[in-house]
Amino acid sequence: MEKVDGRLVRGDQTRRAVLRRAVDIASVDGLEGLSIGRLATDLGISKSGLFAHFGSKEELQLATIRAARRIYADAVVMPALEVEPGLARVRKLGECWLDYSRRRIFPGGCFFQKVSHEYAARGGAVHEALVVVHREWMDLMENVVREAVDRGELDADPAQLAFDLNAYYEAANLASILHGDESGYDQASRSIRVRLESAGR
Template sequence: MAGRPRDERTRSVILRRAADIASQDGLEGLSIGRLATDLGVSKSGLFGYFGSKEELQLATVRAAAAVYVEEVVQPALTVPPGLGRVRRLCENWLSYSQRRVFPGGCFFFAVNAEFDARPGRVRDAAAAASLDWTRFVARAVDDARQLGELAGDTDPDQLAFELIAFMETANAVSLLHDDPNAYERARTAIRRCLDTASTNR
């Protein structure tokens, strides 16, 4: 029992490094051997934590999701439901990508592109995390609509789709073209989109 906290700390370090690698090189770029070399530990020791590459990939998705929640979701929950929370969610996401919390930008943007057409447990895990995020944004939009801060005919799913599209485009453009202005363009687009739907115009 005494060794468990240390084991969990070690596992967390391993998975954080794995998520960093995957954000740049994809989950297929992960291997027990590469992680062992990067972290200066034995391959057999790492294998004992996960047992297979697929289990390592799945654990990495879960670890990245926990970072995502900590960086993007939880800070927004300190803002009361309504349009303010929607704006905060968008800003948190852009900041998370822009600050390179993961060196390859948004972990899930990278992994979803890698696995979107590849059936299996890893794809299912990544898809579930992505769907949770989309639904969360849509619920935040719907809360703002029900509070009367967005027009009554606002379609929460549609508006969430548009907001996420702006965010993900900023992430992609900033990475591909090394263009930090992509984030400001996304902020402008999101602000205009929400102002158009707002009842306080």
């Protein structure tokens, strides 16, 4: 069996293909609506072969969350971290987020907003994984804001400002998917701008 970097290539490629499709499906139909049979049919492989890669549906769901997290990190977080810390990075993070939603990196809009609502009121490993990701994201936003505060570019409670900004993002994402128009993004952009200006010193 061909190996690269100690990983088996054939199976790993299949895994990647499965997860790439899985995140798209889950962003539209949720992690519950993500069914193994449908996934296998879509990819033209056998249900049992696909199943063998994960061992259980829950493990597939957790792997899908990890895959989505990587895509999210690449699309939203990394580009913002390339900008110098401070207010500029805060702005960039917002632009990246709205672009990430608008450009439908996931066809159903923000993957995590979708599945977080799906599992918010349930128990289990999937819920716990989503709690961790949400906590990570809010901490990241808070830290990015704090850098701007520490530099004297903003005067605000980092947690509070992060809460507000995140609220705008999510409201825009839902409005866009639900109504199929772009007006939510404009409203969010304006809210972000006003909010940052009022916190500017």
